[in-house]
Amino acid sequence: MITLEAVYWIMGLMATGVAVVNVRDPTNPKRYNNTMFWGLYAATFLTGSYLPNFASGCIVVAMVLVGSVGKLGQGSRESQTVEQREASAVRWGNRLFIPALAIPAVTLAGTFWLKGATLHGTPLVDQKQITSISLGIATLVALVAGVVMLRPPLLAPLHETRRLWDSVGWATVLPQMLAALGALFAAAGVGKVVAGMAERWIPLSSPLVAVVTYTVGMALFTMIMGNAFAAFPVMTAGIGLPLIMTRFGGNVAVMAAIGMLSGFCGTLMTPMAANYNIVPTALLELPDEYAVIKRQLPTALLLLAVNTIIMYVFVYRH
Amino acid sequence: MAKCGEARNVMGGCCTNGDLRHGSNFASRQPARHIVRVLTLIGILIVVAGFAARMNPLLVVTVAGLATGLASGLGPVAVISAFGKAFTESRYVAIVWLVLPVIGLLERAGLKERARTVIAGIPAATTGRVLMIYFTVRQITAALGLTSLGGQAQMVRPLVAPMAEGAAENRFGALPIETRRRIRAHSAAVDNIAVFFGEDIFIAVGSILLIKGFLEQNGIHVEPAQLAIWAVPTAIAAWIIHIVRLIILDRSLARELTSKEKDA
Incomplete structure (x- = not known):
């Protein structure tokens, strides 16, 4: 059976390769830091499932120190000049899109085909991880297609990975660090303390105030936790169910559905949702880390207002 | 009120309705416990202050996690282990x-340049229109459960952003770097907003299942379809709001870039 472990091995090998390319590149002023950072990251994939949690934790802390205090650099060698790339674009034309579009296409096909697929009676892939494994397979298929078509030098894919990954830098691991922070927040009961304070300080005496507190609270709490899924149980147990549903007789389906969507408005406004808001700024080479959040802010605030109105109009209607 | 009590038990019985009414007495009754509870918020403070001061987010998040763990009474080894476990998982x-x-290989072979050329061949293409089409397709496919047909690394960096930039270049010539960055940020925003407010219409998406599971724990049964249907009004509102913003983007690009041309 193919599990996520196989995908993690590929990730580990890729990060190892990037570490090795970096150590051999004198144009990168911080090449040893980069090598250490990607090497430690590779270790989390190759050994993470076998090491004790404390050892993994030490690797993670070391990686954070290298990436933030030590700083990462970037090699200055471009593999191809603009003219070379333009000539190549003319030569290959629209065929260049084939491997790129193969990624979503194969991922999608995988999620359908691999569901229930068996080999000698056992499932072919871990049924709980179909989407992630399909994505892993799709990237390999697309890479093979790209290599067969373009016939680049043997190590070109690795050098290109290094170029892109170094431009993303420490932001690569931020989503995972935020997941770790969320776990510690949950263990410490941060959500309960915040909901408790909201209950004590806000006079929830009318149906309208209850709705506004719930939708705005979902957005704010999602901004703190970086994730609407973490905010939903706390806000709904604290305000939604006891007040909107029980005291004021609101419709629970309307409340829950629009409450979650109000949380999504918060996701658009917070650096804590790093994989949506911070990682793209690195991927698109934007110097302002908040550039994407700033573009999302007007839509998010308007939608939060719309959500509040929709909920107030429909939740108490019978 | 039975359901209300159950709901509070799920949260670990943090306070009862009595506390709600006589909240001010709570701290004075149990001062020690109250201080410990407020101390656990130190992580949030560190995050807010760190992000506001524009310190390295990776460092801010790590320090906030360590502080929260220590404030909640865990030892240093336990905190680092919790980090390791959550990171690994x-x-x-x-x-x-x-x-x-x-993606790197294709960029080396001129993928971005090709994406721009394709857009240059369509005279009606503008930045706003390119993004409107992507927004609409992304939202509809997400509503059908096809959330993997997109994404920042797979679609926005190699295809959507170069096409959006190319459309503007096509009309106004070489773009100032600030304009390029603004268009790229808009491209990333379109991918996020379209998928967030599309996926909830699909009944098997994670958030719908989470809502259903949470309500069931509280003794309330809802069908996923009842929840999904209430995602439709917000989805339509998101589409209207963002399409209008993209029309405004097109106008402001036209205004800025043509007036600059006259100046030059």
Whole structure:
């Protein structure tokens, strides 16, 4: 059976390769830091499932120190000049899109085909991880297609990975660090303390105030936790169910559905949702880390207002 | 009131309705416990202050996590172990980076340049229109459960952003770097907003299942379809709001870039 472990091995090998390319590149002023950072990251994939949690934790802390205090650099060698790339674009034309579009296409096909697929009676892939494994397979298929078509030098894919990954830098691991922070927040009961304070300080005496507190609270709490899924149980147990549903007789389906969507408005406004808001700024080479959040802010605030109105109009209607 | 009590038990019985009415007495009754509870918020303070001061987010988040763990009474070894465990368990979010070798390879062969050329061949294309089409397709496919047909690394960096930039270049010539960055940020925003407010219409998406599971724990049964249907009004509102903003973007690009041309 193919599990996520196989995908993690590929990730580990890729990060190892990037570490090795970096150590051999004198144009990168911080090449040893980069090598250490990607090497430690590779270790989390190759050994993470076998090491004790404390050892993994030490690797993670070391990686954070290298990436933030030590700083990462970037090699200055471009593999191809603009003219070379333009000539190549003319030569290959629209065929260049084939491997790129193969990624979503194969991922999608995988999620359908691999569901229930068996080999000698056992499932072919871990049924709980179909989407992630399909994505892993799709990237390999697309890479093979790209290599067969373009016939680049043997190590070109690795050098290109290094170029892109170094431009993303420490932001690569931020989503995972935020997941770790969320776990510690949950263990410490941060959500309960915040909901408790909201209950004590806000006079929830009318149906309208209850709705506004719930939708705005979902957005704010999602901004703190970086994730609407973490905010939903706390806000709904604290305000939604006891007040909107029980005291004021609101419709629970309307409340829950629009409450979650109000949380999504918060996701658009917070650096804590790093994989949506911070990682793209690195991927698109934007110097302002908040550039994407700033573009999302007007839509998010308007939608939060719309959500509040929709909920107030429909939740108490019978 | 039975359901209300159950709901509070799920949260670990943090306070009862009595506390709600006589909240001010709570702290004075149990001062020690109250201080410990407020101390656990130190992580939030560190995050807010750190992000506001624009310190390295990776460092801010790590320090906030360590502080929260220590404030809640865990020892240093336990806190670092908790970090290691959560980091290891969330490795699946990193799988998307596996697209880098093929995207890098295609960029080396001129993928971005080709994306721009394709857009240059369509005279009606503008930045706003390119993004409107992507927004609409992304939202509809997400509503059908096809959330993997997109993404920042797979679609926005190699295809959507170069096309959006190319459309503006096509009309106004070479773009100032600030304008390029603004268009790229808009491209990333379109991908996020379209998928967030599309996916909830699909009944098997994670958030719908989470809502259903949570309500069931509280003794309330809802069908996923009842929840999904209430995602439709917000989805329509999101589409209207963002399409209008993209029309405004087109106008402001036209205004800025043509007036600059006259100045020059």
